[in-house]
Amino acid sequence: MKRIFDFNRFCENLQAHCALTSTKKFKKDEVITTYLLKRNQICILLSGEAFLIRYTDGGQRHILCTFKKGDAFGETFYRLHTSKELFVLAKKDSEVLFLPYDKLDSCNKECTYHLQLLRELPDLFLNRMTEMNLRTELLACHTIREKLLAYFFSVKKEKGSSSFELPLSLTDLADYLVIDRSAMMREISKMKQENIIMKKGKTFKIIHQNEMEK
Amino acid sequence: MKRIFDFNRFCENLQAHCALTSTKKFKKDEVITTYLLKRNQICILLSGEAFLIRYTDGGQRHILCTFKKGDAFGETFYRLHTSKELFVLAKKDSEVLFLPYDKLDSCNKECTYHLQLLRELPDLFLNRMTEMNLRTELLACHTIREKLLAYFFSVKKEKGSSSFELPLSLTDLADYLVIDRSAMMREISKMKQENIIMKKGKTFKIIHQNEMEK
DNA sequence: TATTTTTTGTTGCTATTGCAACAAAAAAGA
DNA sequence: TCTTTTTTGTTGCAATAGCAACAAAAAATA
Numbered sequence: 001m002k003r004i005f006d007f008n009r010f011c012e013n014l015q016a017h018c019a020l021t022s023t024k025k026f027k028k029d030e031v032i033t034t035y036l037l038k039r040n041q042i043c044i045l046l047s048g049e050a051f052l053i054r055y056t057d058g059g060q061r062h063i064l065c066t067f068k069k070g071d072a073f074g075e076t077f078y079r080l081h082t083s084k085e086l087f088v089l090a091k092k093d094s095e096v097l098f099l100p101y102d103k104l105d106s107c108n109k110e111c112t113y114h115l116q117l118l119r120e121l122p123d124l125f126l127n128r129m130t131e132m133n134l135r136t137e138l139l140a141c142h143t144i145r146e147k148l149l150a151y152f153f154s155v156k157k158e159k160g161s162s163s164f165e166l167p168l169s170l171t172d173l174a175d176y177l178v179i180d181r182s183a184m185m186r187e188i189s190k191m192k193q194e195n196i197i198m199k200k201g202k203t204f205k206i207i208h209q210n211e212m213e214k
Numbered sequence: 215m216k217r218i219f220d221f222n223r224f225c226e227n228l229q230a231h232c233a234l235t236s237t238k239k240f241k242k243d244e245v246i247t248t249y250l251l252k253r254n255q256i257c258i259l260l261s262g263e264a265f266l267i268r269y270t271d272g273g274q275r276h277i278l279c280t281f282k283k284g285d286a287f288g289e290t291f292y293r294l295h296t297s298k299e300l301f302v303l304a305k306k307d308s309e310v311l312f313l314p315y316d317k318l319d320s321c322n323k324e325c326t327y328h329l330q331l332l333r334e335l336p337d338l339f340l341n342r343m344t345e346m347n348l349r350t351e352l353l354a355c356h357t358i359r360e361k362l363l364a365y366f367f368s369v370k371k372e373k374g375s376s377s378f379e380l381p382l383s384l385t386d387l388a389d390y391l392v393i394d395r396s397a398m399m400r401e402i403s404k405m406k407q408e409n410i411i412m413k414k415g416k417t418f419k420i421i422h423q424n425e426m427e428k
Numbered sequence: 429t430a431t432t433t434t435t436t437g438t439t440g441c442t443a444t445t446g447c448a449a450c451a452a453a454a455a456a457g458a
Numbered sequence: 459t460c461t462t463t464t465t466t467g468t469t470g471c472a473a474t475a476g477c478a479a480c481a482a483a484a485a486a487t488a
Contacts, residue, residue, distance in 0.1 A: 062354055079344040125339045130293040132346060139353040140276055140392045142476080143444070171465060178354045180446045185467055187445095356446080358475070385435060394476045399437055401475090 007070050011044060011097055014113045021099045026090040035075040035086035040101040042117075043074045048094025051172075052078070053087045063176040065131055066091075066167065072124045076101045138177055144187045147177045152197065152206055163205045221284050225258055225311055228327045235313045240304040249289040249300035254316040256331075257288045262308025265386075266292070267301045277390040279345055280305075280381065286338045290315045352391055358401045361391045366411065366420055377419045 014021045023046065026032050032050055033043055045067050052065035052073065064086065067073055073088060080086075099114070134154055141147040151173070155164050166173060170188075174181035191197045198205040228235045237260065240246050246264055247257055259281050266279035266287065278300065281287055287302060313328070348368055355361040365387070369378050380387065384402075388395035405411045412419040 064350075077343075078347065079340045080347070122335045122339060125336060125343070126293045129291075129339070129343060129346070132343070132350065133292065136278075136346065136350045136353065139350065142392070145444095169465065170467095178356070181466090182447080182449095182468080183445050186469085189467080356474095383435065384437095395436090396438080396477080396479095397475050400439085403437080 010113065010116065011046060014099065014117075015097065018099070018113055020114075021097060023095060023097050026094045026096065028090055028093055030090050032088040032090055032094070032096055033074060034088070035078055035080060040076060041074045042072060042076050042099050042101050043088070044072050044097040044099075045069055046095040046097055049091040050094055050096075051089050051091050053089050054084060060178075061175050062178055063168075063172055064135070065128075066176075072128070074101070077125060077128045135176070144177075144179050144184055145191065147179065148184070148187060148191070149196075149206070151177065152204060155204075156206060163203055165202045166204060224327065224330065225260060228313065228331075229311065232313070232327050234328075235311060237309060237311045240308045240310065242304055242307055244304050246302040246304055246308070246310055247288060248302070249292055254290060254314055255288045256286060256290050256313050256315050257302070258286050258311040258313075259283055260309040260311055263305040264308055264310075265303050265305050267303050268298060274392075275389050276392055277382075277386055278349070279342075280390075286342070288315070291339060291342045349390070358391075358393050358398055359405065361393060362398070362401060362405070363410075363420070365391065366418060369418075370420060377417055379416045380418060 015023060026048070033041065035052075047069055050067040050073070051063050052067070054062045054064055056062065065073070067088070075086075078086070099117075138147050138150050138154075141150055152164075155166060156162060159165075168176060170185070171181055174184050177184070188197070188199065192199055195207055197207060229237060240262070247255065249266075261283055264281040264287075265277050266281070268276045268278055270276065279287070281302070289300075292300070313331075352361050352364050352368075355364055366378075369380060370376060382390060384399070385395055388398045391398070402411070402413065406413055409421055411421060
């Protein structure tokens with residue numbers, strides 16, 4: 001993700017110089033934060049990996065977003081319209097930087113970092129939105145095959161190579177695309193048979209790209 | 215939608231005092247703008263109604279967003295990840311205010327309105343995001359029935375009454391939820407038979423709300 | 429008002445998908 | 459290393475949804 005300013009350096013400065021900032025480490029599968037309460041908190045993933053999760057009434061798990069190093073999250077970035085609780089779960093051991101959103105312009109005089117962040121907020125929002133747009137588009141595909149192909153193309157585009165490893169396990173992918181895992185596996189098998197994709201372990205390759213491309 | 219400041223008044227001031235601002239009227243079914251090019255343009259709907267539309271490769275029409283008076287849109291608010299073109303179509307005769315995003319802080323000294331807008335941008339983004347989150351959640355429902363019920367609840371919540379008129383035609387609703395219209399009609403018939411909903415013309419009412427509620 | 433267009437409503441058929449249940453392989457943990 | 463847990467892979471069956479095609483009602487237009 002292109003960032004207009006040096007995000008890593010910015011985070012370091014924030015930690016070193018801002019009294020309102022705190023960092024915390026999380027073990028795999030721990031809850032980093034929830035989106036139910038108006039926490040007015042911005043979270044930045046310094047290391048590790050995390051998922052934004054919702055459980056449906058039926059008990060199904062949906063993966064709404066995946067966060068990598070440098071991604072900003074928190075309910076500040078996801079205005080809710082239902083009261084269904086969302087969780088951010090550490091997928092791997094992670095370190096997270098927390099800072100309050102509502103105090104962004106009322107920190108002490110020497111702390112210019114909050115103001116800097118304020119200026120970057122529209123861009124951070126847009127980064128979130130881009131990811132959400134992707135998932136929405138995937139969910140809007142009619143068939144499992146179309147969902148998979150659209151997803152594979154997005155990974156291919158991001159990695160810049162026609163062979164790529166999925167950033168998610170197949171189990172997680174099914175929860176991200178909101179499809180039945182076994183039905184998805186069946187479709188993957190069919191696509192292998194029909195020579196549309198190749199699969200060796202975790203590495204996929206798209207062979208026939210007819211339309212859709214780009 | 216709650217706005218922190220008086221949006222209507224703000225638009226009036228902008229039109230009256232800012233040289234970079236322009237307004238234009240559109241007839242029903244005219245294209246207001248497209249999201250393909252980097253227009254760096256912010257659009258505000260002053261009157262009327264508009265849809266954000268995408269056509270799939272298969273020729274299907276998807277309604278991605280619906281805009282009402284006061285809503286802000288433009289590719290600035292929808293960072294794309296594909297090169298698929300999006301259209302904003304006037305659903306009714308409409309009037310739209312246009313202003314350039316990238317010149318927000320470089321207008322003449324007397325024009326304080328751009329700066330004001332800049333401060334409001336995160337909030338405007340979040341309003342957009344809330345609507346997109348709603349649709350994503352609807353698309354994530356497994357069955358047509360669940361999609362419909364979730365949608366009905368969102369309308370009910372917005373209108374504050376258990377009886378409500380849909381803001382979309384049923385044909386448009388199917389394109390918004392990305393489901394086959396005839397299958398949707400069949401499901402609505404079933405739900406009427408099973409006494410889950412009532413329907414008189416365009417007015418719906420939810421009878422059994424078991425879970426899901428709120 | 430009369431005519432055209434759009435929306436609503438209905439149905440049969442078929443393909444797709446979800447569910448359940450299970451086995452094998454791989455990964456994680458002791 | 460051995461054991462346990464998670465992930466991957468497969469299949470039959472039943473329910474759901476999409477497609478096509480059409481008729482009636484409503485809305486828009488002349």
